[in-house]
Amino acid sequence: MPHIGLDIGSRNIKLAVMEAGKIATLKKEESGFDPLERCRNLLASCPVGPITATGYGRHLVEKTFSCGTVSEISAFARGALFFDPSVRTVIDVGGQDSKAIRVDGAGRVMAFEMNDKCAAGTGKFLEIMARALEMTIDEFGDRGHRNESRVRISSLCTVFAESEVISLIGRGADRRSIAYALHEMAAERASSLVSRVGVAPTVMLAGGCARNPLFTALLAEKLARPLVVGEFPEFAGAIGAALVE
Amino acid sequence: MSNYDQMWKELGLDLPNHEGLLKFLGEAYQGIYLTQKNRPAGMGYFDFVISEVHGLRIKEIVDARKAGKKGIGTFCVYVPEELVLAANGIYIGLCAGAEVGTPQAEQYLPRNTCALIKAFFGFKLANLCPYGEVTDLIVGETTCDGKKKAYEAFNDITGKMHIMDLPNTKSAEGRKLWRAEVARLKDKLEELTGVKITPEKLAEATKIVNDKRRALQRLAALRAADPTPISGLDALLINQIAFYDDPIRFTDMLNKLCDELDGRVKEKVGVVPAGAPRVLVSGSPMAIPNWKLHHLLETSGAAVVGEESCVGARNYRALTPEKFAGLDDALDKIAERYLTIDCACFTPNDERIENIVKMRDELKVDGIVHYALQFCTLYTSESFKVAKELKEFPFLRVETDYTMEDAGQLKTRIEAFLEMVRNRRK
DSSP, X not given: OOEEEEEEOSSEEEEEEEETTEEEEEEEEEOOSOHHHHHHHHHHTSOOOOEEEESTTHHHHHTTTTOEEOOHHHHHHHHHHHHOTTOOEXXXXXXXXXXXXXXXXXXXXXXXXXXXSSOTTSHHHHHHHHHHTTOOHHHHTOTTOOOTTOOOOOOOSHHHHHHHHHHXXXXXXXXXXXXXXXXXXXXXXXXXXXXXXXXXXXXXXXXXXXXXXXXXXXXXXXXXXXXXXXXXXGGHHHHHHHHOO | OOOOHHHHHHTTOOHXXXXXXXXXXXXXXXXXXXXOSSOOTTHHHHHHHHHTTTTHHHHHHHHHHHTTOEEEEESSTTSOHHHHHHTTEEEEEOOOOSOOSHHHHTTTSOTTSOHHHHHHHHHHHTTOOHHXXXXXXXXXXXXXXXXXXXXXXXXXXXXXXXEEOOOSSOSHHHHHXXXXXXXXXXXXXXXXXXXXXXXXXXXXXXXXXXXXXXXXXXXHHHTTSSSOSSOHHXXXXXXXXXXXXXXXXXXXXXXXXXXXXXXXXXXXXXXXXXXXXXXXXXXXXXXXXXXXXXXXXXXXXXXXXXXXXXXXXXXXXXXXXXXXXXXHHHHHHHHHHHTTOOOTTSSSOHHHHHHHHHHHHHTTOXXXXXXXXXTOHHHHHHHHHHHHHTTTSOEEEEEEOSSSTTHHHHHHHHHHHHHHHHHHHO
16 A cells, blocks of 8 residues: 655655655645645645655644654654665755754664754755845855855854845855855754764765755765765655655 | 732732733633643642732732731742741742743843743833732842843842852852851841741741652652653642742642542553653753643653752752751751752752752653753753763753744654654663
């Protein structure tokens, strides 16, 4: 029987249909202002099977779809092991939160850390900064950026960082250097979160930010090891939810 | 509720806003407390106390003051209750656990001050706390930088502060300083009340305070049962009420409740399904009506079985010897008892780790949630040490304030933590 995992995140809803331990379907939609309706749309074309919801909207859909729920932490731990069973540390940098998880070989969470109520260094942060620099997300996360102007962003707060960016533009720093410095700040933030739970030899980066090459490269540099990035990093939570008993 | 408007008006409260506050409190209590299932009947008394939190208890204190007693406000478990009672005073905990009057408080305090300090300021400045208004003296203590500076400003507003200089270490010199501070408080209380504090009066007062502590210890021990016979929320409430209720009546009612809980333990009646993860909450105090973390934990399926906190074990863990060979001996013993308290304001503070481990084992705890008020440097810092000492034991660090803006994130973390605890038990 197919198992369905639904990850209702702050920016996107991800759906995974798992059959016999393999990915059958993966789908994604923006969460928007009516995530429940978006979930209905996503589920409409799905085979029937037990659903497990995760993500910040999990309790929203719990009753409507009479489904089980699991926290993002357990879901990402399980999902990471699906991609690579040797992973023992998982970092998820999502739309509005980031988490670091230490997991054992059975997929059990041993320790975890999450950012506090502020969204510093997350996907939303990078998105707003890209907009301030008038860059597309792809341009912004280009691995070829170098910090030629030697600028440094010191604010963790999105609002303050944005004004820092504006004053750097005012001082004539080039965009690519600023983009580099912003990624460096976000990577530093993620690495400090990870170091609190312990950095295992095999570390996986999941969540939408794993699609950002510059962020991934800088985080790997800070952790002094290559990062495992699954084939569908933003689906790790949905896949994990589908696989959780 | 009967009409206390005249009394509140005479105490200078802002009546319309005060009415709003009581309405809000009533609704919160209904939603958080009265929806709990299978509560012990003995909680009826404590429900009543809450329903009269600004009513009957205040009237009692107003009447007692008219009869010549003095109200002594405190903010901390380091202020010896024995001395207050021996001077025929009324001991009133003034810590506040709700976000009230923050804009007014921020005219005196930096924004990054902890919620507890802001709240006692806010309650005063917004004219919403009758307890502050029925005090004749407010005893502060040098337990953190935030409080030290806040008390200076609070004295400018109230003119009622007496500060006890609590040492930073428990060295011989520190103990000497504290002993002198206890004597200085005795003098201050004598001067205020006109009552001579004698060893006999201190022995009598110590008996009353110890009886209260023994009842709280009894409640704490009953929570070691599985399933736990009382919710963490109810036990927290009792610990909060311990700071302002009449101590003799409180002890009597708590012992009656514990008799009922004895029966429950025998019959294995619990408030949560057997096997619910048992959680110890450790860290900063939770002043009334701060029920946020317990509520989030227990509505997520946990059973909170202990509070390693000032509003909890730090308040009742140690008894004071009841036999004194004279006034100096009494003051020695009282001073010594208070220095057994393991607040993070001391350095080093290794006793606290030992006490956490002891509570964890005695209460058969599955996971520890370390709670620090946001901007509380002392408890936030110690959380790292506690985590390290507990090694792989399930541990969740929470840093929060009185607002509900982070309730969603906290709930996610708490649910993940409980999943982790359950999986680790498998």
